Amino acid sequence: MTAKKARVPKSQPSLPSVPPPQMGEIKKPTQKTNKPEPAAHGQDLFIVDNSDEQWTAKRYLYDWCDIAKSMDIATGYFEIGSLLALDGQWQKLDGIRILMGDEVSKRTQQAFNQALGDIKTKLDSSIEHEKENNDFLTGVPAIVDALFNQKITCRVYKERKFHAKAYITHAKMDVIGSTALVGSSNFTYPGLTDNVELNVRIRNDVEELQAWYEKYWDGAEEVTPEILKVIERHTKEYTPFEVYMKSLFEFFQGHEMTSGEWENSESRMYPIIDHYQKEGYHALLKMAEQFNGALLCDSVGLGKTFIGLMLIERLLRDRKRVALVVPKSAREPVWEAKIRQYLPGLSGTFSNFVIYNHTDLLRGGEYTHLMNEVQEKADVVIIDEAHHFRNQASNSYRKLFDMVEGKQLFFLTATPINNSTLDLQHLIELFSRRQPDYFRSIGINTLVGHFRELENALAKIAGSGKADISTAEAEQVLSRDDLYRAIVVERSRAYAKRSQEQSGGTAVSFPNRMPPIVAKYSLKKTYGKLLNNIEMLSTKKSRY
Numbered sequence: 001m002t003a004k005k006a007r008v009p010k011s012q013p014s015l016p017s018v019p020p021p022q023m024g025e026i027k028k029p030t031q032k033t034n035k036p037e038p039a040a041h042g043q044d045l046f047i048v049d050n051s052d053e054q055w056t057a058k059r060y061l062y063d064w065c066d067i068a069k070s071m072d073i074a075t076g077y078f079e080i081g082s083l084l085a086l087d088g089q090w091q092k093l094d095g096i097r098i099l100m101g102d103e104v105s106k107r108t109q110q111a112f113n114q115a116l117g118d119i120k121t122k123l124d125s126s127i128e129h130e131k132e133n134n135d136f137l138t139g140v141p142a143i144v145d146a147l148f149n150q151k152i153t154c155r156v157y158k159e160r161k162f163h164a165k166a167y168i169t170h171a172k173m174d175v176i177g178s179t180a181l182v183g184s185s186n187f188t189y190p191g192l193t194d195n196v197e198l199n200v201r202i203r204n205d206v207e208e209l210q211a212w213y214e215k216y217w218d219g220a221e222e223v224t225p226e227i228l229k230v231i232e233r234h235t236k237e238y239t240p241f242e243v244y245m246k247s248l249f250e251f252f253q254g255h256e257m258t259s260g261e262w263e264n265s266e267s268r269m270y271p272i273i274d275h276y277q278k279e280g281y282h283a284l285l286k287m288a289e290q291f292n293g294a295l296l297c298d299s300v301g302l303g304k305t306f307i308g309l310m311l312i313e314r315l316l317r318d319r320k321r322v323a324l325v326v327p328k329s330a331r332e333p334v335w336e337a338k339i340r341q342y343l344p345g346l347s348g349t350f351s352n353f354v355i356y357n358h359t360d361l362l363r364g365g366e367y368t369h370l371m372n373e374v375q376e377k378a379d380v381v382i383i384d385e386a387h388h389f390r391n392q393a394s395n396s397y398r399k400l401f402d403m404v405e406g407k408q409l410f411f412l413t414a415t416p417i418n419n420s421t422l423d424l425q426h427l428i429e430l431f432s433r434r435q436p437d438y439f440r441s442i443g444i445n446t447l448v449g450h451f452r453e454l455e456n457a458l459a460k461i462a463g464s465g466k467a468d469i470s471t472a473e474a475e476q477v478l479s480r481d482d483l484y485r486a487i488v489v490e491r492s493r494a495y496a497k498r499s500q501e502q503s504g505g506t507a508v509s510f511p512n513r514m515p516p517i518v519a520k521y522s523l524k525k526t527y528g529k530l531l532n533n534i535e536m537l538s539t540k541k542s543r544y
Contacts, residue, residue, distance in 0.1 A: 046201035048181060050193060057185045057199055058085050058192040061167060065089035067176065068169040072213050073187050074099045076163040078119075078154070079126035080140065080231065081189030087139035096146075098154045098187065099217050101162025116156060116223060120230045126188075127234045141235050147228040154227045155220035165191075165199075168210060178206040262317060268342055269310040274506070276499035277303055280489045281310045284410060287487050291439070293409040293431030295386070295424075297416050297490040304412045305338055308382060311410055312353065313343060315380050320408075321352040323374045325400075326384040328357040335384070354378075358388055361399045375403045386411035389430070390423035397426070404430055416488070421458065421478075425451045428487065442482050450483060 050056045064071070065086060070093055078100050083090060090096060100119065130137065146152040167181040183199030185191040202209060238246070263270040270278065280296060284307070287294035296304050308324075315322050326335050335355060339346050347353050354374070360367050374381070381404050383389065389397050409431040416424045425447065432438035436446040444450045457477050478484040491499075500507060524531075 048183070048185075048197070048199040048201070050185075050195060050197050056193050057167075057181065057197065060181060060199075061169075061192070062086055062089050064169040064179075065092050067171050067173070068093060069172045070095045070097075070170045072097045072099070072166075072168040072170075072210070072217075074164040074166040074213060074216070075187035075191075076101055076165065077186045077188055077191075078123065078227075079188040080123065080130055080143070081126060082187045082192055083143050083152075084130065084134070084139045085189055085192060087142070091142060091146075094151070096152045097217065098152065099157060099162075099213070099220055100154065100187075101157050101164070115158070116226060119156065119223070120226060123227065123230050124233075127231065131234075137234060140231060144228065144232050144235050147224055147231065150224070152224075153222075154224045155217060156223050157216050157220040159219060162216065164216075166209065166213065168206065168213060177203075178210065179203050180206050180209050182209070259314070259317075263314075267310075267313060267317075269306065269313050272342065273303070273306050273310055274496070274500060275503035276491060276496045277307050277310070279499065280307050280491065281314075283489045284311060285314070287489070288408050288410065290441075291431070291487055292407075293411070293428070293487065295411040295413065295416055295427065295488045297413055297488055298496075299490075299492050300414050302491060302493065302496055304414070305334060305384075308384065308410070308412055309338060309342060311382060312346070316346070316352055319352070320379040321377055322354075322380045322382065323378040324353070324355040324382045324384070325358060325361075326355065327388070328359055330384060331355065331357055358385075358396065361396050361403070371399070371403060375405075378407055380408045380410070382410045382412070384412045386413040386427060387415050387418060387423065390418060390426050392426045392429075401430055405433065407431075417478075421451050421454045424478075424484075428483075439483055439486070442486050444483055454478070454481065 048055060048057050048060050061071070062085075066089070071090075073096065075098065078098055127137070127140070130140075143152065147154075165183055165185050165187075167185075168178060169180070170178045180202040181199050182202055183197055185195070185197040185199050191197065257265075273281070280298065284294045284296060296307055298304050298307075312322055312324065324335065347355065354370075356370070356374070361371060383400075389400055391397055411427055416427065428447065432447060434447075436448065437444075438447060439450075454477060461476065478488075497507070499505075
């Protein structure tokens with residue numbers, strides 16, 4: 001390769017080209033060889049690709065630390081191993097600036113914070129990896145001290161994708177000036193030593209490269225304190241007491257009470273409810289975990305209230321904020337009475353549980369504030385007699401739709417379908433948020449289209465020309481529907497009896513339906529005397 005005459009930057013004196021310390025240069029080999037041969041000093045083209053152990057990017061920076069006063073680094077990634085590889089050398093510099101980026105553009109502050117979290121996670125992981133070969137993290141305290149004293153400063157460029165790699169070294173002597181290594185090596189241990197990279201030295205017009213660096217450095221965001229926190233955590237000296245407490249925490253963390261252990265030892269409701277009710281409770285939790293909503297549609301008399309109480313107790317145990325919405329007629333005699341009996345102390349000033357009436361959604365005054373509070377703070381909403389909210393056009397449905405956005409929903413109703421399967425669709429849309437492909441994981445590409453198919457199937461079973469479809473006919477189709485099975489718990493009285501028998505629980509008994517009895521009734525015998533008095537008064541002449 002023909003050597004070119006070096007151009008001397010205007011900021012440097014017109015002196016002969018001075019090679020970097022102890023570094024070889026690459027020229028076209030004169031014979032076949034697996035390693036590049038050093039070229040004569042003074043040639044412009046100088047490649048560092050880590051292919052030769054003697055001429056790595058690490059060696060390049062290591063030697064430059066002897067004669068440089070500072071170093072400016074641009075990198076896509078930063079790991080602790082890069083500085084540790086230069087330990088004992090980088091300390092000779094007066095300052096190091098590290099400008100880094102992330103894989104994608106991070107224009108918004110929220111996205112940038114997430115990207116910064118990823119950067120800190122990678123850095124933390126690199127320190128953990130370093131511990132495998134460096135138990136005491138030798139060299140890390142010096143990095144912490146340099147970050148604290150601003151000898152090492154770090155910034156992240158967030159306006160656009162930034163994945164540049166450059167190392168600008170500023171020599172202590174003006175006669176040498178500034179030199180740069182530009183290419184593909186990240187400021188990581190593999191990037192400086194192991195990976196086959198392509199880095200080219202630049203000695204001419206370095207001031208233009210420096211101007212480029214300053215432009216992006218000025219537009220980047222300071223992250224030195226965040227980087228310091230990550231590294232400092234690994235080098236902090238802990239007292240024996242702190243080590244002991246941490247050991248206890250790690251030991252007992254694996255013995256933290258599981259939900260199953262809690263149910264069988266501390267729960268008030270779990271020992272009370274029957275086996276089929278426990279099955280329903282577990283199924284509802286699993287459904288809601290997957291789809292953010294579930295329906296309990298057991299037949300009348302199967303204890304939906306008790307399953308609801310079990311759900312409330314479990315959700316509060318999981319530190320969820322729960323709102324229960326019930327019919328006004330059932331609030332005091334059913335829910336509040338059962339709560340006082342089985343879950344005393346559940347509600348109160350400092351509780352995460354509130355209960356409201358259906359009608360409270362549309363009330364004014366203080367209830368507007370209370371409903372807004374549910375919308376802002378509740379994690380879970382449980383709705384008893386949920387079929388009252390099947391009408392999409394009603395004000396109460398629209399208010400509920402807005403209030404429950406982003407919340408986990410549980411519906412309790414024995415009649416999810418009153419007029420058509422659209423009743424069920426409207427309830428589901430309260431947690432699917434009318435997202436067409438919400439249930440694509442179970443093969444449903446559009447919810448509206450799925451219910452249109454259900455309606456067609458029901459119409460076919462019911463017979464052409466039939467306007468109304470009975471609940472029994474709807475159940476026949478729904479019992480085979482994937483969506484219905486995925487989000488609805490529905491058992492009959494017969495199922496409850498069989499479940500109790502198979503589980504060895506107490507037998508379930510329901511009132512026997514008696515045939516209607518015809519009662520003899522006589523209007524004359526019941527109201528005869530009254531009618532006679534009315535007749536007498538109506539025929540009596542007025543005294544006036």
